[in-house]
Amino acid sequence: MSEKSFPLGDAKEKETEVGIAHAPVLPSERGTKSDADRLPIALPETEGARSTRTTETPIEGTLKERPPTSRRRIGWGSTSPEFLQLQDDGASVFKPKDNEVDLRDNVRPGTFYKRERAAYLVSKFLGFELVPPTVIREVDGQIGSVQQFVEDAKGPYEIPSGAKLLDRWPEELMRLWLFDLIIWNSDRHDGNLLFKNDRACAIDNGLSFGNDKPRLYSEYPGRALPQGTVNQVREFFSWEHGQRILEDLLCELLPKEEVQAFFSRLEQIKKQLLEVGVIEKVEYS
Amino acid sequence: MHVEIYKLQNDGSQRMIASCRLAGEAAECSGEEPFVTNLMVEGIRAHADGVPLFPAEGRRFLEELKYFFTSGYMNASDVLSDE
Numbered sequence: 001m002s003e004k005s006f007p008l009g010d011a012k013e014k015e016t017e018v019g020i021a022h023a024p025v026l027p028s029e030r031g032t033k034s035d036a037d038r039l040p041i042a043l044p045e046t047e048g049a050r051s052t053r054t055t056e057t058p059i060e061g062t063l064k065e066r067p068p069t070s071r072r073r074i075g076w077g078s079t080s081p082e083f084l085q086l087q088d089d090g091a092s093v094f095k096p097k098d099n100e101v102d103l104r105d106n107v108r109p110g111t112f113y114k115r116e117r118a119a120y121l122v123s124k125f126l127g128f129e130l131v132p133p134t135v136i137r138e139v140d141g142q143i144g145s146v147q148q149f150v151e152d153a154k155g156p157y158e159i160p161s162g163a164k165l166l167d168r169w170p171e172e173l174m175r176l177w178l179f180d181l182i183i184w185n186s187d188r189h190d191g192n193l194l195f196k197n198d199r200a201c202a203i204d205n206g207l208s209f210g211n212d213k214p215r216l217y218s219e220y221p222g223r224a225l226p227q228g229t230v231n232q233v234r235e236f237f238s239w240e241h242g243q244r245i246l247e248d249l250l251c252e253l254l255p256k257e258e259v260q261a262f263f264s265r266l267e268q269i270k271k272q273l274l275e276v277g278v279i280e281k282v283e284y285s
Numbered sequence: 286m287h288v289e290i291y292k293l294q295n296d297g298s299q300r301m302i303a304s305c306r307l308a309g310e311a312a313e314c315s316g317e318e319p320f321v322t323n324l325m326v327e328g329i330r331a332h333a334d335g336v337p338l339f340p341a342e343g344r345r346f347l348e349e350l351k352y353f354f355t356s357g358y359m360n361a362s363d364v365l366s367d368e
Binding site for chain 2: 070072074075080081082083085091093095103149150151152153155156157158159160161189190191192194203204213215
């Protein structure tokens with residue numbers, strides 16, 4: 001696609017939009033860090049910058065509007081996703097609602113495609129940029145999720161085992177852990193995680209938000225999160241307007257009780273980050 | 286019996302990167318590195334309960350591959366006969 005494709009480039013690009021300050025001392029850091037040790041952070045974004053999160057991006061528009069020029073089943077069997085080439089530019093992965101099968105007790109078939117979109121929205125509004133742009137659309141009469149295809153990405157199994165992911169990309173995996181807790185992902189594993197440009201890409205999020213047992217890639221209870229991730233979460237907590245918009249969008253996709261549980265988890269995370277500085281445990285709701 | 290594992294290419298085509306077949310009671314995988322070594326060492330997780338599965342578990346490992354690699358970027362075939 002003509003504009004910069006997912007994942008976005010260096011985080012420093014975002015810092016040019018906002019001011020820079022130094023992080024407040026978290027409770028866990030008191031007595032251990034001086035001003036010189038604390039990382040610079042981005043000040044809360046202006047409403048103008050935040051509005052980019054609430055509006056449809058050009059990539060989303062492309063995914064939603066461009067006619068497909070070819071459609072090719074990717075895997076085996078009738079339930080496989082499809083590679084969708086879009087007119088003029090762009091490739092995507094299409095997951096039709098009709099292909100969804102029974103995989104969990106609480107997340108039922110017929111809803112996965114909405115959850116894919118919901119997960120993308122959460123990633124977008126939090127500023128995590130973990131999920132490739134994802135929309136819902138009809139293709140040849142079939143409704144489903146359409147997600148931007150990430151070119152040249154590698155799954156964990158394609159990465160030399162000597163470079164352990166947990167050591168090589170600890171901040172990315174901690175952010176992924178937090179994200180998967182927030183969306184209550186019941187299906188994160190090596191098969192639905194990609195890396196590109198040292199950034200994690202969280203794909204296959206259709207089994208999220210329901211009250212199934214979470215399956216997380218790695219877990220970091222009690223560990224200090226990367227400052228950038230903490231700032232993003234705190235910034236979202238201070239952005240009431242954005243929270244209301246996200247709530248409305250999620251209510252179009254998920255049952256009300258799941259949306260309530262989602263915000264309850266955010267409150268738990270907020271409380272723990274403010275009081276203790278780390279996240280120890282999060283309950284579904 | 287065997288399972289073929291494919292990687293989705295940028296143009297939408299699929300390239301086979303590994304094949305796992307039953308050798309006695311266990312599965313053996315061959316193909317591109319480091320994918321094969323990682324798969325053999327790390328195993329996969331069963332789709333129903335997340336229980337780790339390794340090639341030593343043979344048939345079950347083969348049967349679960351198609352549920353593990355479902356993202357579209359990596360895809361595993363059904364269990365195929367060796368004919």
